[in-house]
Amino acid sequence: MTRVRNSWNKISEHYIRNYAISTEIIHYGPLCPGEDKLKLLGNLKGLRLLELGCGAGQNSIALARAGASVTALDFAEVQLEKGRSLAMEHKLDIKFVACDISDLSQFADRSFDIAFSSCTISFVKDIEKAFSEAYRVLVPGGRLIVTDMHPLQYILDEVDGGVSFNHTYPYTPIEMRWSWDFEARKGQKKLSAGFKHYVRSLSDYHNALVDTGFGVERILEPKSTLATPHKGFSQEIWREYRYIAKNLPITYIMLCRKPK
Numbered sequence: 385m386t387r388v389r390n391s392w393n394k395i396s397e398h399y400i401r402n403y404a405i406s407t408e409i410i411h412y413g414p415l416c417p418g419e420d421k422l423k424l425l426g427n428l429k430g431l432r433l434l435e436l437g438c439g440a441g442q443n444s445i446a447l448a449r450a451g452a453s454v455t456a457l458d459f460a461e462v463q464l465e466k467g468r469s470l471a472m473e474h475k476l477d478i479k480f481v482a483c484d485i486s487d488l489s490q491f492a493d494r495s496f497d498i499a500f501s502s503c504t505i506s507f508v509k510d511i512e513k514a515f516s517e518a519y520r521v522l523v524p525g526g527r528l529i530v531t532d533m534h535p536l537q538y539i540l541d542e543v544d545g546g547v548s549f550n551h552t553y554p555y556t557p558i559e560m561r562w563s564w565d566f567e568a569r570k571g572q573k574k575l576s577a578g579f580k581h582y583v584r585s586l587s588d589y590h591n592a593l594v595d596t597g598f599g600v601e602r603i604l605e606p607k608s609t610l611a612t613p614h615k616g617f618s619q620e621i622w623r624e625y626r627y628i629a630k631n632l633p634i635t636y637i638m639l640c641r642k643p644k
């Protein structure tokens with residue numbers, strides 16, 4: 385966990401610059417249509433929303449612009465600092481909090497209407513704990529939205545411009561260690577950081593959510609698109625994932641609800 389947190393702190397500046405994620409449209413993940421196209425959230429005006437793993441706050445800003453009252457948490461301080469500055473630039477009142485997703489003890493029971501987590505849950509070891517904490521802080525009838533990279537991308541490799549099955553489907557979660565490498569560019573030094581995350585099947589997530597008590601109302605695997613809200617992000621990701629994106633989804637979305 386410390387390794388991942390330190391690594392996010394280390395790459396924050398490079399990540400923000402390289403992927404240029406939009407603050408205008410609520411995104412669900414790379415090469416995935418945004419909320420402007422999918423319209424999954426409805427009217428957010430006045431709803432108390434907790435973003436779980438907010439990164440540098442781009443989605444928090446988009447969510448606040450849509451009318452939600454946003455509390456944004458992340459365990460990487462540098463990411464939070466970037467988020468605070470970005471929110472200040474946009475003159476938005478967003479509360480940024482240093483916190484681990486698996487321990488929301490600083491938040492009261494039933495204090496949020498929506499919990500929203502994009503592209504973060506695969507970094508979390510104990511998803512049962514994370515989901516039960518989200519469940520606790522939501523009001524009855526409250527919604528949890530979880531999105532992340534689709535597990536298919538981890539079992540396929542690009543070979544000669546095509547796709548090759550090189551890894552086993554994650555029938556049980558697979559712990560992956562890897563290095564995120566940024567090339568030297570104009571005004572940017574070369575940088576590498578070690579990461580660890582967990583590759584799980586969609587059924588692992590679905591069943592953990594159901595075991596926690598959530599109703600999983602929808603699972604979406606949107607067709608990959610270049611026309612995502614993250615202009616810079618999508619171009620970079622398109623270069624990295626075009627071998628998959630032509631035929632397969634890159635991002636999945638789960639829409640869940642705590643019963644009334």
Ligand SMILES: C[S@@+](CC[C@H](N)C(=O)[O-])C[C@H]1O[C@@H](n2cnc3c(N)ncnc32)[C@H](O)[C@@H]1O
Nearest residue numbers: 392437438439458459460484485502503504507
């Ligand atoms: C890929 S970024 C996603 C940021 C944002 N949700 C988005 O979609 O743009 C993942 C973020 O999750 C954070 N993170 C990973 N594991 C976490 C944990 N256990 N608790 C809190 N934050 C975590 C990282 O620090 C990083 O900022």
